[in-house]
Amino acid sequence: MARVILQSELARRYTGGQATLTIVAPDYSSLIAELERRYPGLMAAIGAHTAVAIDGEIFHDPLHEPIAADSEVHFMPLIGGG
Amino acid sequence: MGNEPKIFTKTYKWVGTRPVRPDGVDKVMGRAAFGADYQLPGMLFGAVVRSPHAHARIKSIDTSAALKLPGVHAAVTAADFPDLPSEVSAGGEAPVNFRHVSLNVIARDKVLYEGHAVAAVAATSPGLAAEAAALVTVDYEVLPHVIDVLEAMQPDAPVLHDDLYTSGVDPRPTTASNVAARTGFTLGDTAQGFAAAEVIVEREFKTEAVHQGYIEPHAAVATYAADGMATIWCTSQGQFMVREFTAKLLGMDISAIRVIPSEIGGGFGGKTTVYIEPLAVALAKKSGRPVKLVMSRVEVFKATGPTSGAWIKVKVGAKRDGKLTAGEMVLKYQAGAFPGSPATLGGMTGFAPYDIENASAECWDVVSNRPKCAAYRAPGAPMAAFGVESVLDELAQKLGMCPLELRMKNAAKAGTRALYGPKFLDIGYAETLTAAQVHPHWSMPLGPHQGRGIASGFWFNVGGPSSAAIHINEDGTAEVVTGNPDIGGSRASMALMAAEVLGIDYAKVKPMIGDTGQIAYSFLTGGSRVTFATGKAVCEAADATIAELKKRAAKLWKIDGQHVEWRDGQAWSTLDDGTDRAPLPLAKIAANASKTGGPISGAVSINAAGAGPGFGTHICDVEVDPETGGVTVLRYTAIQDVGRAIHPAYVEGQLQGGAAQGIGWALNEEYVYDAKGRLQNASVLDYRMPVASDLPMIDTVLVEVPNPGHPFGVRGVGEVPIVPPLAAVANAVSRATGVRIDALPISPPRLLKKLVDAGKV
Numbered sequence: 001m002a003r004v005i006l007q008s009e010l011a012r013r014y015t016g017g018q019a020t021l022t023i024v025a026p027d028y029s030s031l032i033a034e035l036e037r038r039y040p041g042l043m044a045a046i047g048a049h050t051a052v053a054i055d056g057e058i059f060h061d062p063l064h065e066p067i068a069a070d071s072e073v074h075f076m077p078l079i080g081g082g
Numbered sequence: 083m084g085n086e087p088k089i090f091t092k093t094y095k096w097v098g099t100r101p102v103r104p105d106g107v108d109k110v111m112g113r114a115a116f117g118a119d120y121q122l123p124g125m126l127f128g129a130v131v132r133s134p135h136a137h138a139r140i141k142s143i144d145t146s147a148a149l150k151l152p153g154v155h156a157a158v159t160a161a162d163f164p165d166l167p168s169e170v171s172a173g174g175e176a177p178v179n180f181r182h183v184s185l186n187v188i189a190r191d192k193v194l195y196e197g198h199a200v201a202a203v204a205a206t207s208p209g210l211a212a213e214a215a216a217l218v219t220v221d222y223e224v225l226p227h228v229i230d231v232l233e234a235m236q237p238d239a240p241v242l243h244d245d246l247y248t249s250g251v252d253p254r255p256t257t258a259s260n261v262a263a264r265t266g267f268t269l270g271d272t273a274q275g276f277a278a279a280e281v282i283v284e285r286e287f288k289t290e291a292v293h294q295g296y297i298e299p300h301a302a303v304a305t306y307a308a309d310g311m312a313t314i315w316c317t318s319q320g321q322f323m324v325r326e327f328t329a330k331l332l333g334m335d336i337s338a339i340r341v342i343p344s345e346i347g348g349g350f351g352g353k354t355t356v357y358i359e360p361l362a363v364a365l366a367k368k369s370g371r372p373v374k375l376v377m378s379r380v381e382v383f384k385a386t387g388p389t390s391g392a393w394i395k396v397k398v399g400a401k402r403d404g405k406l407t408a409g410e411m412v413l414k415y416q417a418g419a420f421p422g423s424p425a426t427l428g429g430m431t432g433f434a435p436y437d438i439e440n441a442s443a444e445c446w447d448v449v450s451n452r453p454k455c456a457a458y459r460a461p462g463a464p465m466a467a468f469g470v471e472s473v474l475d476e477l478a479q480k481l482g483m484c485p486l487e488l489r490m491k492n493a494a495k496a497g498t499r500a501l502y503g504p505k506f507l508d509i510g511y512a513e514t515l516t517a518a519q520v521h522p523h524w525s526m527p528l529g530p531h532q533g534r535g536i537a538s539g540f541w542f543n544v545g546g547p548s549s550a551a552i553h554i555n556e557d558g559t560a561e562v563v564t565g566n567p568d569i570g571g572s573r574a575s576m577a578l579m580a581a582e583v584l585g586i587d588y589a590k591v592k593p594m595i596g597d598t599g600q601i602a603y604s605f606l607t608g609g610s611r612v613t614f615a616t617g618k619a620v621c622e623a624a625d626a627t628i629a630e631l632k633k634r635a636a637k638l639w640k641i642d643g644q645h646v647e648w649r650d651g652q653a654w655s656t657l658d659d660g661t662d663r664a665p666l667p668l669a670k671i672a673a674n675a676s677k678t679g680g681p682i683s684g685a686v687s688i689n690a691a692g693a694g695p696g697f698g699t700h701i702c703d704v705e706v707d708p709e710t711g712g713v714t715v716l717r718y719t720a721i722q723d724v725g726r727a728i729h730p731a732y733v734e735g736q737l738q739g740g741a742a743q744g745i746g747w748a749l750n751e752e753y754v755y756d757a758k759g760r761l762q763n764a765s766v767l768d769y770r771m772p773v774a775s776d777l778p779m780i781d782t783v784l785v786e787v788p789n790p791g792h793p794f795g796v797r798g799v800g801e802v803p804i805v806p807p808l809a810a811v812a813n814a815v816s817r818a819t820g821v822r823i824d825a826l827p828i829s830p831p832r833l834l835k836k837l838v839d840a841g842k843v
Contacts, residue, residue, distance in 0.1 A: 005503060008268045013252070049170065049177035053504035057791070059691050060546055061172075074503030077265070077426050079542045080176040081609020081801050082294070082351025082459040 002071040004035065010075075014042040024069075028052065028062045031073065046075045096582045097794050100731045103574040104593055105345070114345040117301030117317030118376045125303065126155055128365050128375035129211035130358070131201040131218045132385060133193035136227035136451040136759025137240060140191055140220060143201055148214040153206040156369035157218065158361065160190040160200075164333040168245065180330045182420040186454050187331060187360050193222070194242055194419035195451050196760045197384025199357075204365040204373045227451040227759040231393055231416045234260040234450040242419060242449050262421030263447040267429055269501045275408025275440030279399025283477045287469045288825040289808070290752035291391040291416060294458050295743065295771050298347025299377040300386065304362035306370070310334075312363045314341045319353040319567060320606025325598050331360040339363075342597040346567045346607075350743070351457030354608050357386055383764035387456025388753060390415040390423045394469035396432070404483050406492045408440040409433050413466060415447060418454035423447045424462025430502040431805070432466030434540035435489070435511050435697055437498040451759050457608060459740060460541045460801035464747065464808050468826065471537035471809030476822060485536050485813070486524070489699075490515045510723030510787030511538070511697035517783050518699045523719045531706050532716065533818025538699045539805025543798035544609040545690030545791075549602035550619035552580060552627045554682040558669025559590045562623075564616050565604030568595060570739075570800060571732035572612045576620050578728050579794065583624035585651030586668055602687045610798025613728055614789075615690035621793045626684030634678040635666045692791020696798060698722035700741060700806040704814040708843045711834030713749055713815055719781040720806075725789040725797030737803045738780040744807025746772040750827050770829075 001022040011019040021038075025031035036043045051060050053074040059065055060078060067073065108114040145157035168181040184190075189200050201218050205211040226240040233239055239260055247255050250264035276282060302316035312334065318324045321341040329336045346353065358375040365373040377386070393414040399407045411432050415423035429443030443466075478485040493512040499505045518524055518536065528534060553561045562580045566572060573593040581588040604616060628648045635653030636643040645657035653671060655663040675682050703717040720737040727733040750770035754762045763769045788795030812823040815833070821840045825832070837843045 007266070007503070009250070009266060047177075049172050056504045056507045057692055058504070058542065058544070060544065061689060065691075072504070076502050076504075077430070078176045079427065079430075079544050079609065080354075080424075080457055080461060081541070081544055081611065081798075082354070082457040082461050 001069060002031065002067045002073060004031070004073045006075070010042065010045060014039045014045060025067050027067055028054070028065045031067050049078055051076050051078050094582050096578045096588050097726070097728050098730065099578065100729060101574065101588050103571050104577060105568060105573050116298050116347055117344045120303040120315040120344065122303060122305065122372040125372040125374055126204040126206060126365070126369055127208045127211045128202055128204045128362060128373050129215040130199045130361065130375070130381070131215045131220065132381070133189065133196060133198040133200055135193055135222055135224050136196050137225040137242070138193050138222035139225060140189060140193060140200060141223055142221045144219040145201060147219065148203050148217040151210065151214050151217060153210045154203060154214045155371060156204045156365045158202050158364045158368060160188045162364050162368070163188060163331060163360070165190065176422070183327060183355065184331045186420055187357060195453050197381065197453060198419070199361070199385065202361040202365055204369050228260065229450055229452060229755050229759055231391060231414050231448050231450060234448050235414065242451065246421065246449065260449045261446060262417060262449055265426045265429065265445045266443060267501045268442045269499065270440035272408045272410050272440045272442050276399045279407045280402045281477065281480055282397065282399045283473050283480060284397035285473055285476065285822070285824055287394040287396070287472065289392045289465045289468060290826060291388040291452060292747045292751040293383060293388040293769065294350035294352035296348030296350055296352055299379060299382045300353070300357055301376040302359045302362045303372060303374045304359065304366045305372045306363055306367040310338055312339045312366070314339065314359055314363065315344060316341065316359055317344045317346045317353065319346065319349040319569065319608050321567070321598050322565060322603050323354065323606045324356055324359050327356040328360045328363060332363060340597060340599045343567045343595055346569055349569055350459050351461060351608060352387055354457050354606055379766060380764045383769060384761050385453055387418065387454050389458035389461060390417065390455050390465070392416065392465040394465060396469035396473045398473050398477055400477055400481070402481065404481055404488045404491045406436060406438045409438045410442050411466060411469060412444045413446065415462065416452060416455065417447050417449045418452045419449060420454045421447055421449055423455055427462035428466035431463040431540050432470040433501050435494055435538045436492045437494050438492070441501045443501060459743065459804040463539060463541060463805045464744060467537065467539045467805045468808040468812065471806065472812055472823070475535065475813040475816065486515060486519055489538060506695065508787060508790060509695055509697060510785050513785045513787055514697055514699040514721045514723055517721045517785050518701055521701070521719055521721070521783060523701050523717055523781065528703065531708060531818055533704055533814045533816065535702045535810045535813030535817060536699065537806040537809035537813060538697065539802055541610065541696050541801035541805060543614065543693040543696055543801070544611050545615040545693040546605040546611055547687065547689050548604045548616040548619040549687040550616060550623040551601060551685035552623045552683060554627060554668065554672045554675070556672055556675070558667070558672045559592065560584065560586065562591055562593045562620055563596045563601050564593070564620065565596050565601040566607040566612045566616050569607055570736055571729060572616070574732065575613045575617060575728040579617050579620050580624050583621050584628065584668065585649065610800040611693065614693050614792055614796045614798050617728065617796055618690045618792055619686055619688050622686040622688060623684045626686055627682065630682050630684060631668060631671050634671050634675065634682060637678040638666060638671070638674060639663055692789070694725055694789030694791055694797040696723055696802040698802040698806055700810040702807070702810040702814045704811065704818055706815060706818045706833070708837060711830035711832070711837065713828055713833065715745055715778055715811070717778055719783065720803055721783040721785060722799065722802055723785045723787045723797065724799045725792065726786055726795035727784050728794065728796060730784060733784055733799050734782040736799045737782045740800070740803025741780045741807050742772055742777055744804045745777065745811055748808045748811035748826055748828060750829050752827050
């Protein structure tokens with residue numbers, strides 16, 4: 001099962017303090033659908049304009065990126081450079 | 083010490099070489115057309131009316147006297163623009179609130195900083211436009227203002243926006259304030275980490291707002307045709323960004339605007355938004371004539387984005403052997419007049435070079451009566467690094483340890499978890515430290531009043547959407563069209579990569595920058611993304627072109643395409659049927675293109691992922707004059723993991739340029755305001771950027787740890803080199819004087835006062 005790791009603030013507000021969530025999902029869109037099903041409001045709080053790191057690789061506009069059984073997923077702010 | 087630097091063993095014919103840049107001759111000979119160089123028949127000249135107040139309510143604007151002046155053809159105010167709702171949407175590099183962008187381009191109800199645009203006029207000459215602008219009457223109700231970030235956070239501070247409520251705090255505030263947002267990151271348990279520490283260093287720091295200092299002011303020419311189509315010629319870091327932002331601000335369809343990019347005389351992040359382009363289109367629409375707007379240097383300083391000044395607190399704990407046990411930082415960044423400082427990015431980057439089990443960052447985005455900040459190389463990172471790297475230097479002194487050894491002991495490596503969450507993949511930070519240790523600079527003796535500082539820095543690097551098209555000409559030459567303005571020599575890099583993949587001579591590849599009607603969407607030139615992301619698109623376009631060339635060769639040979647391979651710029655038959663087929667060079671296939679199906683080209687659009695992060699380590703030697711407080715940079719070395727340098731000279735130039743800008747940030751640059759919130763040094767005479775005579779030759783070391791996310795191993799290189807210099811210079815001055823530098827700039831009067839206060843002179 002993939003591990004979704006939330007920043008503590010989000011975990012406190014939406015998952016009862018559970019910062020590491022385990023999810024079975026073949027791809028990113030399935031993963032966020034499952035997160036929203038389990039924790040209503042979580043994805044809205046994370047926001048539509050966010051980046052995601054899947055196994056250390058940062059994606060700025062993900063949709064169907066594959067999620068492996070042992071993947072680690074982090075949500076993070078969009079990164080704008082100069 | 084740890085690993086030896088990894089060096090590429092694979093060599094290429096073109097990648098990694100240093101040919102003359104394709105745009106070089108035009109730029110040296112003065113033929114290159116920059117934003118202000120465009121002229122059109124019947125063109126009018128615009129001028130912008132700007133606020134003399136730092137904070138004021140606009141009671142009325144009267145343009146009638148200006149419009150009565152013969153030769154004046156149009157005037158616009160916020161009334162000529164849609165009153166956009168406040169909503170965050172995708173747009174620029176980060177989520178954009180287009181209401182804020184609109185209000186920054188032209189004030190509606192309030193002016194929020196000196197220089198804020200309130201109206202614009204167009205007339206038949208620049209002088210007449212200036213005269214007309216002076217005749218625009220604006221009735222202001224002057225309001226109290228606030229400039230300093232800490233003062234702006236006070237409950238009794240003048241509030242800029244009555245609808246701004248701090249996000250990220252619980253419970254949500256019920257009163258408006260200047261504190262736009264709080265964000266934070268936590269890793270492990272910092273309380274436990276500090277409890278385990280044997281040495282703790284904690285210090286507060288301050289930096290001033292600094293401007294990107296691009297040599298070319300903002301400039302745009304716009305037309306608006308009777309069919310509602312607008313065309314803009316302008317200098318920017320992204321023609322597609324200008325098109326999207328202008329369309330949004332004017333309520334136009336994106337397809338109704340064509341943006342033609344000029345050459346760009348620097349941007350460094352400061353040209354990733356719009357200021358005058360929507361005004362030029364609005365004036366062109368109203369006058370029915372082309373309109374040109376060019377900012378003066380004073381306008382650039384007063385009305386375009388510097389990067390944030392910042393208040394920073396950093397605390398680190400370590401064992402006696404130097405192993406870090408905990409790190410905390412609090413960052414309070416000036417956003418300028420509208421939310422959107424890079425505080426969060428500072429929080430994500432400050433500790434990134436280090437493997438710290440327990441760390442946290444608390445980041446505050448604060449508005450005040452300054453021009454809205456804009457991106458500046460590695461936005462937010464240099465200030466956070468100034469705090470972290472200074473505290474690490476002090477920690478090394480307390481531990482009696484070499485500052486390089488301290489960094490090596492704690493260096494992030496593949497598998498290290500960053501404070502912002504993910505684990506790093508292949509990175510080359512430790513390799514930069516090793517390169518620093520073996521560099522002759524590190525062991526050179528120092529004289530009296532001299533000191534040596536070292537500091538490191540990190541930037542994520544990004545990818546994103548890019549497009550590229552390759553057209554094979556009838557004679558076998560090729561055109562490579564991309565959608566990113568060339569700021570740092572990217573034309574050469576695109577041509578080198580295309581030549582390498584196609585297997586043809588670099589001189590036969592002509593790189594071109596397409597306008598918004600000539601190439602598919604490409605995200606802007608910023609975030610050190612072009613050589614990586616657009617380069618990846620070029621490589622894929624070259625692959626697509628080769629696939630087509632192989633098909634055409636198969637047709638000429640009358641064999642199946644599966645029996646054709648591409649090597650050294652030629653098609654080779656692999657079919658063993660007894661027929662002797664000489665290889666077909668690209669030029670020969672191109673010459674027969676019409677016989678085999680028509681023109682040959684390859685075009686791709688991608689959303690590039692896999693940008694490898696970058697790390698750098700800088701060494702700085704200074705000499706301090708104890709009588710004046712003057713600081714001379716004696717020697718400077720910038721070392722960086724660049725993945726793979728496509729054109730090493732331009733990579734070295736990025737490192738040198740970033741270091742030079744960082745040295746200016748450290749030593750002299752600052753925005754100086756008077757008691758009324760008016761900028762006092764809005765000129766390059768009074769805003770002291772370093773010039774060539776201020777700097778030594780900046781040595782560079784390119785460490786090449788390949789990025790597996792790019793065909794040639796490229797990492798972005800433009801952001802990282804401005805991250806370490808603030809601390810590298812400050813640490814050098816601290817060691818030269820024995821006084822810890824905790825505020826920038828280290829200008830002579832400031833340093834002299836600090837030395838006097840410390841009893842050092």
